[in-house]
Amino acid sequence: xxxxxxxxxxxxxxxxxxxxxxxxxxxxxxxxxxxxxxxxxxxxxxxxxxxxxxxxxxxxxxxxxxxxxxxxxxxxxxxxxxxxxxxxxxxxxxxxxxxxxxxxxxxxxxxxxxxxxxxxxxxxxxxxxxxxxxxxxxxxxxxxxxxxxxxxxxxxxxxxxxx
Numbered sequence: 001x002x003x004x005x006x007x008x009x010x011x012x013x014x015x016x017x018x019x020x021x022x023x024x025x026x027x028x029x030x031x032x033x034x035x036x037x038x039x040x041x042x043x044x045x046x047x048x049x050x051x052x053x054x055x056x057x058x059x060x061x062x063x064x065x066x067x068x069x070x071x072x073x074x075x076x077x078x079x080x081x082x083x084x085x086x087x088x089x090x091x092x093x094x095x096x097x098x099x100x101x102x103x104x105x106x107x108x109x110x111x112x113x114x115x116x117x118x119x120x121x122x123x124x125x126x127x128x129x130x131x132x133x134x135x136x137x138x139x140x141x142x143x144x145x146x147x148x149x150x151x152x153x154x155x156x157x158x159x160x161x162x163x
Contacts, residue, residue: 001110002072003062005054007103010046014076014101017043021074021103029055029069029107047074047103054105064109072108076101 010017020043024032029051036048051071058064079100085093 001062001064002106002108003054003058003064003069004104004106005050005057006105007046007050007053009079010101010103011098012043012046012101013099014078016041017047017076017101017103020044020047021076024051024071025074027071029066029071032071047105050103050105054107058107058109068109069107070109071105073104073106075104075106077104078102 020036020039020041023035023039024047027035032051033048036044036051055066055069058069059066079102081100082098084096084098086096088094
């Protein structure tokens with residue numbers, strides 16, 4: 001079952017928040033909270049609030065235990081931008097864009113937790129499969145390689161012929 005929580009109109013740029021949300025995607029809830037607790041950024045605090053809200057939704061609304069929950073998605077969308085001006089020289093003005101973001105966290109209890117060790121074993125398995133020798137063709141002959149022996153060009157002796 002999936003449970004979600006959304007923090008709308010957060011006063012921080014989505015670019016800054018996405019950097020932190022990439023770190024917690026796919027992690028168990030307890031590990032995600034630990035990562036956020038030791039990340040010294042404003043975005044980590046805001047995502048932590050949203051994650052705790054999602055955990056509370058799972059416990060109270062869906063009767064799920066937080067032990068088996070995994071962060072399925074941590075998505076940051078762009079909210080409305082507040083436009084302000086800064087006075088400049090000779091009566092001109094420049095724009096200041098104060099960006100906002102919408103933080104959405106989806107928790108699930110159905111996903112198998114994929115750790116670094118599991119990913120590493122999976123990559124090694126794929127490498128072994130790609131290294132296996134080529135199988136024989138339909139006629140039973142071994143496939144010919146592109147780099148078969150070809151007659152080599154004659155080596156020059158380094159002396160030029162006189163004309």
